[in-house]
Amino acid sequence: MPHRAVIYARISVTKEESVSVDRQVESARQYAASRGWEVVEVFTDDGVSATHNSPQARSGWTALLSYDRPHEYVIVWKIDRVARRIRDFWDAVTDLQDRGRALVSIGDNLDMSSTVGQIVAGVLAGFAQLEAEAISDRVTAARRHLLQNGRLPGGTVPYGWRALPNPDGAGYVLAQDPERVEYVRGAADRVRGGATLYSVVQWLDEVGAPLPRASQSRRKSTGWAYTTVERLLRNPVLAGMVPYNPGNSSKERGSDVLRDENGLPVVDPAVAVMTPTEWRAMVAALDNNDSPRAKPHALRSKTSALLSGLVWCGVCDARMHRGTTQGRESYSCPRCHQTISRIQDYVVEQFLWAKGEHVRWTPVREVYESGAAVLPEIEARLDELDAAIRDAPDRAARRRLQQKQDALLDLRDQKRAEAPRTELRYEDAGFFAEAWAEAEGVEAQRAVLDDALERITVRRGRTGRGLDTSRLTFSWRHPDQVGPLPEPSQEELARWAEG
Numbered sequence: 001m002p003h004r005a006v007i008y009a010r011i012s013v014t015k016e017e018s019v020s021v022d023r024q025v026e027s028a029r030q031y032a033a034s035r036g037w038e039v040v041e042v043f044t045d046d047g048v049s050a051t052h053n054s055p056q057a058r059s060g061w062t063a064l065l066s067y068d069r070p071h072e073y074v075i076v077w078k079i080d081r082v083a084r085r086i087r088d089f090w091d092a093v094t095d096l097q098d099r100g101r102a103l104v105s106i107g108d109n110l111d112m113s114s115t116v117g118q119i120v121a122g123v124l125a126g127f128a129q130l131e132a133e134a135i136s137d138r139v140t141a142a143r144r145h146l147l148q149n150g151r152l153p154g155g156t157v158p159y160g161w162r163a164l165p166n167p168d169g170a171g172y173v174l175a176q177d178p179e180r181v182e183y184v185r186g187a188a189d190r191v192r193g194g195a196t197l198y199s200v201v202q203w204l205d206e207v208g209a210p211l212p213r214a215s216q217s218r219r220k221s222t223g224w225a226y227t228t229v230e231r232l233l234r235n236p237v238l239a240g241m242v243p244y245n246p247g248n249s250s251k252e253r254g255s256d257v258l259r260d261e262n263g264l265p266v267v268d269p270a271v272a273v274m275t276p277t278e279w280r281a282m283v284a285a286l287d288n289n290d291s292p293r294a295k296p297h298a299l300r301s302k303t304s305a306l307l308s309g310l311v312w313c314g315v316c317d318a319r320m321h322r323g324t325t326q327g328r329e330s331y332s333c334p335r336c337h338q339t340i341s342r343i344q345d346y347v348v349e350q351f352l353w354a355k356g357e358h359v360r361w362t363p364v365r366e367v368y369e370s371g372a373a374v375l376p377e378i379e380a381r382l383d384e385l386d387a388a389i390r391d392a393p394d395r396a397a398r399r400r401l402q403q404k405q406d407a408l409l410d411l412r413d414q415k416r417a418e419a420p421r422t423e424l425r426y427e428d429a430g431f432f433a434e435a436w437a438e439a440e441g442v443e444a445q446r447a448v449l450d451d452a453l454e455r456i457t458v459r460r461g462r463t464g465r466g467l468d469t470s471r472l473t474f475s476w477r478h479p480d481q482v483g484p485l486p487e488p489s490q491e492e493l494a495r496w497a498e499g
């Protein structure tokens with residue numbers, strides 16, 4: 001009885017090799033015929049990369065493994081058809097051995113039913129891995145090179161920027177679009193100043209900021225979309241960084257940026273409208289913004305947003321959502337559903353009574369620059385490396401990441417040595433009552449209120465007519481005794497800033 005064999009062929013999407021599936025199968029058939037083997041079945045994986053997919057993740061290979069007609073050999077064109085990584089390769093070989101089958105590779109002249117064949121296969125698998133890494137490195141390096149030289153590798157140009165011909169050579173570079181970048185800057189400044197995303201959307205509409213081209217064609221002049229503005233602000237290009245996700249094989253769009261050899265972001269100051277640290281703070285502010293469930297309320301509501309986000313449920317320790325009850329502004333807890341309405345006038349009254357004659361101390365964080373500017377970026381990168389080390393697939397990868405981390409820790413020490421002081425200072429900004437009287441519009445009023453009021457806590461109580469003021473507790477930012485005189489000491493101010 002002749003030996004029996006199945007054939008396995010694979011071609012990847014990237015066409016990193018030119019041997020078509022048909023040619024692989026034909027060679028395997030000739031090989032089988034020359035040995036008098038009977039080919040009982042053919043399995044193929046088309047358009048599947050072996051670098052990004054283990055054999056078990058491919059439908060052709062798994063069908064081959066579960067194929068139950070008896071056979072002794074699995075013929076492939078080359079062993080890199082099976083796997084590009086040593087570990088994947090040995091897993092695949094073990095799977096076959098468990099089923100009493102041997103791998104035969106034509107191109108490598110290899111028959112794994114012999115011991116020598118197994119040894120040689122191991123060495124060859126190592127080379128296949130090297131080659132795959134080299135290909136992947138070359139692709140990555142080419143993209144890095146373009147980006148690090150400030151050239152656009154293709155893709156969409158973000159709102160507020162434009163592509164200009166590269167003055168130093170081929171291709172295009174990213175540059176600020178003078179007609180639009182001011183709107184991006186304005187929107188970012190507002191979010192950093194504590195404005196809600198909703199009010200930023202309103203502002204863009206009010207000043208008539210031109211819409212992104214995509215929205216122009218899709219939806220006719222209905223104004224700025226909430227999601228568009230949020231996406232725009234979260235783009236690292238605002239800090240002159242380049243979105244970049246090497247080796248990201250998932251469909252999901254990552255949020256990493258191009259980095260130098262220390263893992264710190266590559267920043268093009270000519271492109272940036274803010275520093276990376278400012279950008280991260282702004283993204284954090286966006287993260288802490290109202291929950292998506294709160295957004296429709298805010299969008300529908302015609303009442304002012306003076307207290308939005310300041311009102312908390314004392315039962316659930318949750319932010320209460322703003323809405324309207326019988327045409328009046330009201331707040332309701334998303335968890336226990338207690339509501340309270342008509343509090344704004346009372347809050348303003350209390351604020352002016354408690355704080356009006358006190359000095360509005362506005363916190364100012366003063367940084368005396370040097371190496372310190374880069375420290376937050378180093379810390380952020382160290383955090384990312386911690387996570388990456390935990391998730392590392394194997395010891396070698398873990399060691400590579402740890403080496404990077406070591407280098408970065410050295411750099412941090414060095415930057416710390418030259419680090420300047422960061423001082424939190426409070427600036428005397430006049431009396432609260434004056435600031436309030438001068439504040440025009442809800443945003444300006446809110447900025448004044450934010451310097452005085454941490455939050456308003458609401459406990460359960462009567463909801464009928466009128467406001468039951470005993471339900472409200474005010475948490476002021478500074479103790480009441482903070483007044484214009486005497487000037488508080490640095491230690492006192494630091495303590496208040498923490499508390």
Ligand SMILES: [Zn+2]
Nearest residue numbers: 313316333336
């Ligand atoms: Zn509640």
